[in-house]
Amino acid sequence: MFVNNNHPTERCVLVMDVGNTSIKWALFLKNDIIWRGRDHEIDDHAFEVHAVYFASVRDDSNNLLLLEEVGKRYPNANVLDLKVSAVACGVENAYSEPHRLGIDRWLGVLYVHSQYQGTVVVVDAGTAVKIDVVNSDGRHLGGYIAPSSDMMEKIVGLEYRADPIFRSGYDKYV
Numbered sequence: 001m002f003v004n005n006n007h008p009t010e011r012c013v014l015v016m017d018v019g020n021t022s023i024k025w026a027l028f029l030k031n032d033i034i035w036r037g038r039d040h041e042i043d044d045h046a047f048e049v050h051a052v053y054f055a056s057v058r059d060d061s062n063n064l065l066l067l068e069e070v071g072k073r074y075p076n077a078n079v080l081d082l083k084v085s086a087v088a089c090g091v092e093n094a095y096s097e098p099h100r101l102g103i104d105r106w107l108g109v110l111y112v113h114s115q116y117q118g119t120v121v122v123v124d125a126g127t128a129v130k131i132d133v134v135n136s137d138g139r140h141l142g143g144y145i146a147p148s149s150d151m152m153e154k155i156v157g158l159e160y161r162a163d164p165i166f167r168s169g170y171d172k173y174v
């Protein structure tokens with residue numbers, strides 16, 4: 001995710017990437033990330049935050065609770081609830097109903113297009129795996145959503161098998 005250069009960059013911006021499994025936090029000062037964390041790791045810090053960029057794929061009721069909590073924690077911060085649009089940062093959304101695209105996918109595509117001029121495939125591995133394509137003209141060509149290997153194992157019950165060959169998990173391969 002990236003912070004819009006039009007924002008007053010002398011100040012700290014806290015970016016929240018709210019996924020299905022976890023919340024990822026990144027604290028920006030100017031264009032640098034000065035701290036990052038996951039879920040409750042933020043509780044150990046009393047950052048002075050001037051703006052919060054909130055990007056969530058969760059449902060409205062969950063988002064309301066989270067935004068309420070953010071408002072309490074950072075009462076002086078300007079909170080921006082980021083939404084998907086038809087066009088942004090020189091990229092045209094492939095969806096005829098733009099709001100149906102996940103904000104995580106949209107921000108990934110916007111960031112990648114701002115960094116690379118050619119046609120790019122964006123792969124985002126989380127609870128789900130998202131694959132999106134954006135071409136050099138800034139046209140988002142759409143993409144795919146697939147279950148992660150963890151999710152597939154749960155769906156088909158592989159975690160109950162004894163033979164480890166059926167088990168995946170990226171921690172075994174690093």
Ligand SMILES: Nc1ncnc2c1ncn2[C@@H]1O[C@H](COP(=O)(O)OP(=O)(O)OP(=O)(O)O)[C@@H](O)[C@H]1O
Binds near residue numbers: 018021126148
């Ligand atoms: N680089 C990786 N390779 C494989 N699995 C990963 C990787 N990073 C995270 N995971 C797995 O993805 C799952 C969730 O990760 P993460 O918290 O990033 O997703 P999320 O943002 O909540 O999901 P989503 O964006 O799909 O809603 C965890 O089960 C984690 O083990």
Ligand SMILES: CC(C)(CO)[C@@H](O)C(=O)NCCC(=O)O
Binds near residue numbers: 020057100104105128
């Ligand atoms: C698929 C998830 C939940 C993955 O985080 C997210 O990208 C989302 O809510 N997408 C909406 C559906 C779509 O992008 O087509």
